[in-house]
Amino acid sequence: MARRVDPERVARKREQIIVEAARLFAAQSYERTSVSDIARGLGISQATIFYYFGTKDELFRAIFERDLPVAQELIVRxxxxxxxxxxxxxxxxxxxxxxxxxxxxxMVVELFRRVHHDPELITIVEQTADVITQGLATLINGGIARGEIDSGLDPIETARWLQAIVDGAYLNARSGYSPVQDIRRTARGYLAPVVGGRTDD
Structure with missing residues (x-):
């Protein structure tokens, strides 16, 4: 009789492996982190990791695959x-x-390094970015219609620019500093209607 698989247990174990892998990839790079390093950090065997993730590339992609459902839920909300x-x-x-x-x-640096070597990773990142872009653009359109956002802004390009600001915060991350309030302040000023129209063209 085949052993029943507990989906919750599988999900928990996968998440434990992903979290440890992300920590090591961020600290010592993808190239310098071996599957045995990850296994050692968790006190499990390499075989266990390969049971859940067929390759090291697959494990790296899994870190970013988690972002898509989170982005979808965020936009829906x-x-x-x-x-x-x-x-x-x-x-x-x-x-x-x-x-x-x-x-x-x-982690962001490692993503930039890996994305040029892994077409599947590119697809994952692009899907997540597109969900956020379309969601933000819809809200920007709504704000323009209400007169609360500058009508001279292109919704899609503005959505991409706002995401670039967030990306920049990750590239300049430092312990103990939260960029959230600064990002909100920057975005609020950028979106605000400009009296007399924009003159930066």
Whole structure:
């Protein structure tokens, strides 16, 4: 009789492996981190890791695969907000909340290094970014219609620019500093209607 698989137990074990792998990848790079390093950190065998993740590349991708459902839930939670600007600021705050983690910069750097070598990773990152872009753009359109956001802004390009600000916060992350309030302040000023129209063209 085949042994029954407990989905919750599998999910917990996968998450434990992903968290430890992310910590080591951020601290000592993808290339310098072996599967045996990850196994040693968890007190398990390499075979156990390969049971859950077929390759080291797959394990690295799994770190970022978690972002897609989180992004989808975040947008669904805010997309129908009556007041678009606070909703946009809340989304940006959620996206940036982990930037105070000391390992944040290392993980982003490793992503940039790996993304050029792994087409599947590119797809995962692009899917997540697209969910956020479309969600923010919808809210920006709503804010423009209400007269609360500068009508001279292109919603899609503005959404991408706001994400770039969040990305920058991760690249400049430092322990003990949360960039959330600064990001919210920057975004609020950028989105605000400009009296007399924009003159930067």
């Amino acid at each position: 805010h997309i129908h907000a009556e007041k678009p600007v606070p909703a946009i600021l809340d989304i940006l705050g959620e996206l940036a909340k982990d930037a105070s983690d000391p390992s944040a910069t290392g």
